[in-house]
Amino acid sequence: xxxxxFLLEMHxxxxxxxxxxxxxxxxxxxxxxxxxxxxxxxxxxKSTLMKCLFGIYKPDAGEIFLNGSKVxxxxxxxxxxxGISMIHQELHPVPHRNVMENLWLGRFPVKGFGPFQFVDExxxxxxxxxxxxxxxxxxxxxxxxxxxxxSKVQSIEIAKxxxxxxxxxxxxxxxxxxxxNEVEQLFTIIRDLKKRGVAIIYISHKMEEILxxxxxxxxxxxxxxxxxxxxxxxTTDLIISRMVGRDLTQRFPDRSNxxxxxxxxxxxxxxxxxxxxxxxxxxxxxxxxLGIGGLVGAQRTELMEALFGLRAVSxxxxxxxxxxxxxxxxxxxKKHKIALLTEERRATGIFPVLSVLENTAVxxxxxxxxxxxxxxxxxxxxxxxQNIRKLRVKTPSIRTLMKNLSGGNQQKVxxxxxxxxxxxxxxxxxxxxxxxxxxxxxxxxxxAELAKQGKSIxxxxxxxxxxxxxxxxxxxxxxxxxTGIVEGSxxxxxxxxxxxxxxxx
Amino acid sequence: xxxxxxxTSDYLMQHAIYIVLIVLTxxxxxxxxxxxxxxxxxxxxxxxxxxAIIALGAAFVLITGGVDLSTxxxxxxxxxxxxxxxxVADYSRRFYPDMPDLPILLPILLAVLAGLLVGIxxxxxxxxxxxxxxxxxxxxxxxxxxxxxxxxxxKPNESQPIGGLRKDFTExxxxxxxxxxxxxxxxxxxxxxxxxxVWVIFNKTRLGKNMYAIGGNVxxxxxxxxxxxxxxLYLYAIAGALYGLAGVLEAARTGGATNNYGNMYELDAIAxxxxxxxxxxGGIGTVPGILAGVLIFGVINYGLTFIGINPYWQLIIKGxxxxxxxxxxxxxxxxxx
Numbered sequence: 001x002x003x004x005x006f007l008l009e010m011h012x013x014x015x016x017x018x019x020x021x022x023x024x025x026x027x028x029x030x031x032x033x034x035x036x037x038x039x040x041x042x043x044x045x046k047s048t049l050m051k052c053l054f055g056i057y058k059p060d061a062g063e064i065f066l067n068g069s070k071v072x073x074x075x076x077x078x079x080x081x082x083g084i085s086m087i088h089q090e091l092h093p094v095p096h097r098n099v100m101e102n103l104w105l106g107r108f109p110v111k112g113f114g115p116f117q118f119v120d121e122x123x124x125x126x127x128x129x130x131x132x133x134x135x136x137x138x139x140x141x142x143x144x145x146x147x148x149x150x151s152k153v154q155s156i157e158i159a160k161x162x163x164x165x166x167x168x169x170x171x172x173x174x175x176x177x178x179x180x181n182e183v184e185q186l187f188t189i190i191r192d193l194k195k196r197g198v199a200i201i202y203i204s205h206k207m208e209e210i211l212x213x214x215x216x217x218x219x220x221x222x223x224x225x226x227x228x229x230x231x232x233x234x235t236t237d238l239i240i241s242r243m244v245g246r247d248l249t250q251r252f253p254d255r256s257n258x259x260x261x262x263x264x265x266x267x268x269x270x271x272x273x274x275x276x277x278x279x280x281x282x283x284x285x286x287x288x289x290l291g292i293g294g295l296v297g298a299q300r301t302e303l304m305e306a307l308f309g310l311r312a313v314s315x316x317x318x319x320x321x322x323x324x325x326x327x328x329x330x331x332x333x334k335k336h337k338i339a340l341l342t343e344e345r346r347a348t349g350i351f352p353v354l355s356v357l358e359n360t361a362v363x364x365x366x367x368x369x370x371x372x373x374x375x376x377x378x379x380x381x382x383x384x385x386q387n388i389r390k391l392r393v394k395t396p397s398i399r400t401l402m403k404n405l406s407g408g409n410q411q412k413v414x415x416x417x418x419x420x421x422x423x424x425x426x427x428x429x430x431x432x433x434x435x436x437x438x439x440x441x442x443x444x445x446x447x448a449e450l451a452k453q454g455k456s457i458x459x460x461x462x463x464x465x466x467x468x469x470x471x472x473x474x475x476x477x478x479x480x481x482x483t484g485i486v487e488g489s490x491x492x493x494x495x496x497x498x499x500x501x502x503x504x505x
Numbered sequence: 506x507x508x509x510x511x512x513t514s515d516y517l518m519q520h521a522i523y524i525v526l527i528v529l530t531x532x533x534x535x536x537x538x539x540x541x542x543x544x545x546x547x548x549x550x551x552x553x554x555x556x557a558i559i560a561l562g563a564a565f566v567l568i569t570g571g572v573d574l575s576t577x578x579x580x581x582x583x584x585x586x587x588x589x590x591x592x593v594a595d596y597s598r599r600f601y602p603d604m605p606d607l608p609i610l611l612p613i614l615l616a617v618l619a620g621l622l623v624g625i626x627x628x629x630x631x632x633x634x635x636x637x638x639x640x641x642x643x644x645x646x647x648x649x650x651x652x653x654x655x656x657x658x659x660k661p662n663e664s665q666p667i668g669g670l671r672k673d674f675t676e677x678x679x680x681x682x683x684x685x686x687x688x689x690x691x692x693x694x695x696x697x698x699x700x701x702x703v704w705v706i707f708n709k710t711r712l713g714k715n716m717y718a719i720g721g722n723v724x725x726x727x728x729x730x731x732x733x734x735x736x737x738l739y740l741y742a743i744a745g746a747l748y749g750l751a752g753v754l755e756a757a758r759t760g761g762a763t764n765n766y767g768n769m770y771e772l773d774a775i776a777x778x779x780x781x782x783x784x785x786x787g788g789i790g791t792v793p794g795i796l797a798g799v800l801i802f803g804v805i806n807y808g809l810t811f812i813g814i815n816p817y818w819q820l821i822i823k824g825x826x827x828x829x830x831x832x833x834x835x836x837x838x839x840x841x842x
Contacts, residue, residue, distance in 0.1 A: 308728075330727060330728055330730040331730050340728060342728055348722075348724040351717075351718055351788065353784070353788040353789050354717055354718065354721045354788060363730055365715070366711065369711055373710045373712070374709045374710060375710060
């Protein structure tokens with residue numbers, strides 16, 4: 001029998017949730033030995049489609065063919081058995097067990113006889129080394145997984161997929177927490193998998209990456225298939241315009257802010273922890289967007305949290321409008337009109353089970369207190385509604401629970417939480433992480449508008465175009481030190497990368 | 506399933522607790538129509554009053570994502586404290602033989618303050634020393650019982666049940682406005698007043714909003730500039746004061762006290778809260794829900810005895826209800842497939 005043209009074919013898949021048509025006759029055809037990028041804004045239906053493939057959801061209609069024959073995938077185990085593996089965006093290893101136990105979890109090799117079956121550690125170790133050797137992964141099988149970096153854990157997941165003899169591997173935003181170097185390592189592994197004839201479905205928001213690694217690109221929008229094209233025929237702008245359904249002439253808004261006099265100075269700030277930031281000094285002007293660039297591990301988030309009083313410092317001074325101030329807790333920071341949008345929206349930003357109203361009003365609660373400790377409900381509601389409208393948050397009502405909003409809308413609610421406190425300095429840590437292209441542009445517009453109003457903004461970003469497109473100046477960090485501050489209008493990606501890697505061996 | 510049916514089923518899920526309460530009451534009434542009488546309702550309310558106050562106290566801690574095991578022992582401590590200071594002058598085994606009669610509010614206030622103090626200790630251990638609430642309150646639970654037993658064993662009482670309580674004190678627990686069928690017990694009114702106050706704290710004050718925020722996501726609460734330590738301290742303190750008040754009312758209602766009063770009440774309180782929709786993961790819980798939870802157990806206790814069901818069977822039914830209620834309730838929060 002001749003090899004079918006496509007290794008995997010998902011044909012006319014539909015899936016409906018109450019009130020939403022999540023997938024509307026979507027087809028996806030993936031060739032063996034290729035990387036097939038799946039793109040679309042958040043909510044376009046990418047994850048739903050992949051969950052149908054992996055047996056997590058049952059499609060309402062449609063068929064799946066593997067190697068030309070129709071298959072049923074009722075659950076994840078069936079998917080694995082048929083050679084379909086998925087590497088999730090958020091990895092869930094067992095941190096207190098070692099690498100090989102994580103790898104062979106649920107299918108440990110055993111030795112012994114009769115009822116006396118013991119785990120064969122030796123065989124497990126050998127199998128692990130063999131597998132790692134094939135994939136050129138250098139990890140000690142006996143080390144605890146909790147001690148490994150995200151990229152190493154991901155390598156283990158990929159090895160696990162290979163060990164299941166996976167023919168199709170789905171990777172959901174695999175590079176979202178990797179450094180440039182680690183991305184290259186991942187790509188090496190992916191290219192190796194391609195040679196073995198494995199088909200990879202690659203989900204990512206990062207255009208540059210997609211264009212580099214993928215062979216074909218499928219774009220989805222609002223649960224519908226827009227089309228599939230060879231990657232060679234595409235450009236970033238072309239993909240974006242197909243994702244958002246309109247021509248995006250520019251990815252960043254025009255900025256008309258005029259940085260004024262210095263409002264906030266950090267002098268010689270050193271973390272209380274040896275491996276964190278050291279001797280950081282910089283000045284922030286009124287109405288300025290100061291970008292902070294660097295690789296993962298550059299201690300940018302740690303610095304940002306120290307500015308907000310969340311992390312201890314051993315020395316250094318903060319000078320706010322010419323006067324030295326102490327910032328030892330978020331309460332101090334708030335008093336000095338500083339706001340922080342954290343990097344981990346879910347972990348440290350939102351209150352998932354509370355309403356949009358409570359999520360918005362939470363940082364300003366004291367201002368709503370009337371005599372007798374009661375809160376002024378009218379003002380809470382009015383302020384929230386006004387901000388929700390201003391930032392164009394899409395929510396059925398302010399009583400809707402936060403967890404039911406999309407990532408972009410959650411981020412806007414968090415922004416409105418802090419805008420209510422009328423901050424003068426906004427610390428934004430990866431403000432557009434995990435947010436789709438349309439919402440990103442809206443967040444950029446808000447940032448530009450705030451700078452124009454005279455607010456000072458410090459923005460950490462790992463996305464080079466964002467850093468270059470949004471910053472008046474860019475401060476680059478490497479291993480806890482500031483390696484340079486460059487003018488945003490004149491900076492180049494190469495220069496920033498050079499500064500970001502300056503101290504690395 | 507059509508949208509309409511789904512809406513209906515969503516509505517039923519959201520209000521499952523109240524429906525269960527009604528169904529349960531009706532079922533017992535159908536089995537024995539005599540159950541539906543003013544006396545029955547008043548008795549159930551009477552028995553549920555202190556439990557409601559205790560459950561509301563426990564909710565302050567549960568909603569922050571914590572748990573308070575010291576509840577029952579605090580009830581016992583304040584029952585003994587208040588009773589020991591409120592005996593009639595000519596009682597033969599008086600705790601303080603030569604003490605003049607105190608103004609009734611003084612011992613009550615002292616007892617409530619004792620509860621408050623235990624709450625402050627709980628709050629301090631949890632907030633300042635970052636001891637997990639389960640462990641912190643396990644420690645105080647044991648210690649409070651120890652303290653109470655030492656006091657209870659002092660001469661001349663020597664671990665005898667405290668009796669001979671003053672009429673003006675027991676009147677608080679068993680007296681009522683009006684008389685006969687249409688009387689309204691004071692204790693029910695007190696529980697009602699406390700419920701209103703707690704509802705206001707939960708919904709209308711900064712402390713209440715902070716409680717939900719801390720339980721909803723403590724890291725986000727810190728980043729939002731909430732003083733988590735101080736708020737936790739206040740919340741545990743209020744919880745302690747409410748247990749304290751409940752202990753006083755228990756002594757007044759039963760006309761006596763021993764050091765074993767309140768034993769295991771924490772479990773009843775937690776059960777009532779979770780059946781009433783309080784999430785043990787924190788951040789979720791309402792006063793009407795908690796009251797419905799308390800009443801469900803009130804109806805079960807009274808109703809099943811009323812229709813003559815073996816008390817051991819009652820335990821099995823109660824256990825089933827706790828597990829079933831949470832299994833149903835948790836469906837609201839699980840992601841739907």
